[in-house]
Every structure is written in C-alpha cells, then in structure tokens.
Amino acid sequence: MFKNLGESGSTFQVIIFQSSLIKIKIMEIIIADKSHSIYAHSICETISDAAQVRGTGIAKRKPEYIISKMENGNAVIALDGTTFAGFCYIEKWNHGKFVANSGLIVHPDYRGQGLAKQIKKIIFEHSRAKFPEAKVFSITTGLAVMKLNSDLGYKPVTFSELTTDQSFWDGCQTCKNYDVLQRTQQTMCMCTGMLFDPNSKETKEHKKIKEKVFKRLKTIKQTLFLKNNKK
Numbered sequence: 382m383f384k385n386l387g388e389s390g391s392t393f394q395v396i397i398f399q400s401s402l403i404k405i406k407i408m409e410i411i412i413a414d415k416s417h418s419i420y421a422h423s424i425c426e427t428i429s430d431a432a433q434v435r436g437t438g439i440a441k442r443k444p445e446y447i448i449s450k451m452e453n454g455n456a457v458i459a460l461d462g463t464t465f466a467g468f469c470y471i472e473k474w475n476h477g478k479f480v481a482n483s484g485l486i487v488h489p490d491y492r493g494q495g496l497a498k499q500i501k502k503i504i505f506e507h508s509r510a511k512f513p514e515a516k517v518f519s520i521t522t523g524l525a526v527m528k529l530n531s532d533l534g535y536k537p538v539t540f541s542e543l544t545t546d547q548s549f550w551d552g553c554q555t556c557k558n559y560d561v562l563q564r565t566q567q568t569m570c571m572c573t574g575m576l577f578d579p580n581s582k583e584t585k586e587h588k589k590i591k592e593k594v595f596k597r598l599k600t601i602k603q604t605l606f607l608k609n610n611k612k
C-alpha cells in the first residue's frame with residue numbers, strides 16, 4: 382500500500398507499507414532525465430517479459446527510444462533506492478494536439494501495491510502541465526490500465542476520436558494483434574481507446590466507469606475477433 386509523502390521539485394516520495402509493519406520503504410517517483418539512461422535496458426526487458434507472460438500484444442520499444450524520452454523530460458521513473466521499480470513515458474502526436482502516456486510498466490517485485498496508480502497520476506499531471514491544450518489518450522488491453530485511466534477522467538472512445546498521426550498507428554506493427562488492426566482498417570482492435578479531453582463537458586463531469594463494463598467489452602472483442610480468426 383502506498384501513501385504520498387509529498388513533492389520536492391520533480392521528486393515525489395511515497396512510503397510503502399508492506400504486510401509486516403517492519404518493512405517500510407521509501408520509493409521515489411521522479412521526472413526522469415539523462416542520468417536515468419542506465420535503466421533503459423532493464424525497462425525494455427521488463428516490458429518485453431511482461432508481454433510474453435500476458436501473451437498479449439505490445440508495441441516493442443528500444444533502449445534508445447526510452448533514453449530519448451528521459452533526455453526530453455517526457456518520462457517518469459520509480460526507484461527503490463537505485464533499483465528500477467516502474468516507468469511510463471509521454472508521446473506527442475499531431476504536433477501536440479494529442480499526447481499519450483505509454484509504456485506503463487511496474488517490475489513484478491513491486492506489483493499489487495498501488496505503484497502503477499501513483500506513476501499514472503504523476504505522468505498524467507506532468508502531461509497536463511507540459512501540454513495543457515492536448516487531449517490525452519491511451520490504447521490498452523489491460524483492465525488495470527482501463528481502470529486507472531477511468532479514475533483520471535478518461536472516457537472510452539472509438540479509434541476515430543484518437544490521433545490520426547499515422548506514425549502512432551505504425552507503432553502497433555510489432556504487436557501480435559496487428560493483423561486485427563489492419564483487417565478493420567484501423568477502426569478497432571483488441572485494445573480499447575480512451576480519451577481525456579480537457580475541453581469536454583463529459584470530462585468535467587467525470588463519472589467513473591465500473592470495472593465490469595471493461596471486462597464485458599474485452600470479452601465481446603475477444604469473441605468477435607476469435608470468431609473472425611477461425612474463418
């Protein structure tokens with residue numbers, strides 16, 4: 382379980398209470414910079430291992446790409462001392478009209494304690510401060526991420542409401558479900574599109590969506606696309 386200790390510059394400290402009260406650790410969640418390049422390989426490996434375990438699609442990332450995000454102040458890293466615990470980065474599309482918070486990963490040793498929730502909150506606030514006019518979007522198959530997005534005010538939308546920047550969609554080519562995206566002329570896939578539109582009335586009203594709605598949506602898509610695959 383995480384508790385915010387507060388903010389100092391670009392460093393956010395959270396305290397982890399583990400099952401035994403004796404184990405209390407302080408974790409730092411930081412806007413990454415060049416000095417964090419040393420973690421790029423571990424981040425890519427953890428993302429790739431997670432994709433294999435889940436057996437789902439993922440857009441692969443190279444260490445050089447991760448490093449460029451750190452150098453530009455467009456990434457957040459969680460560190461337990463000098464050990465990498467979690468990561469997420471910002472991508473900018475349509476010349477800044479859209480941004481995405483992508484590549485969310487929590488190392489298996491740190492899952493189930495609320496770390497992803499803290500990282501998502503910090504990268505979202507950082508994105509909003511850096512690109513206040515941008516619509517923030519996400520495409521994901523992960524129920525945890527759908528839930529976290531919903532908590533932040535994102536709404537599920539069709540792909541037509543997301544970026545039209547082709548280089549974003551080209552990033553899906555390394556995903557194992559890419560054929561689905563092609564088959565549907567980029568209108569839908571196994572991922573659910575979610576959007577935070579800073580100017581939308583609906584976003585301001587901010588009604589959270591129940592997890593069972595996302596589960597149902599995921600099941601419908603799996604059934605639909607599995608049937609299509611058998612044809």
Ligand SMILES: CC(C)(COP(=O)(O)OP(=O)(O)OC[C@H]1O[C@@H](n2cnc3c(N)ncnc32)[C@H](O)[C@@H]1OP(=O)(O)O)[C@@H](O)C(=O)NCCC(=O)NCCS
Nearest residue numbers: 431485486487492493494495496497498521523524525526
């Ligand atoms: C998904 C992932 C980031 C979650 O990290 P985490 O630190 O364990 O998540 P948290 O503990 O902050 O949990 C956040 C919320 O999601 C829920 N959640 C976590 N894992 C979940 C799962 N596998 N299925 C459904 N809900 C889940 C939690 O119950 C929590 O909900 P709550 O706020 O109601 O308590 C982590 O499991 C991971 O890195 N997985 C592999 C990579 C991945 O799937 N990335 C997302 C790509 S889009």
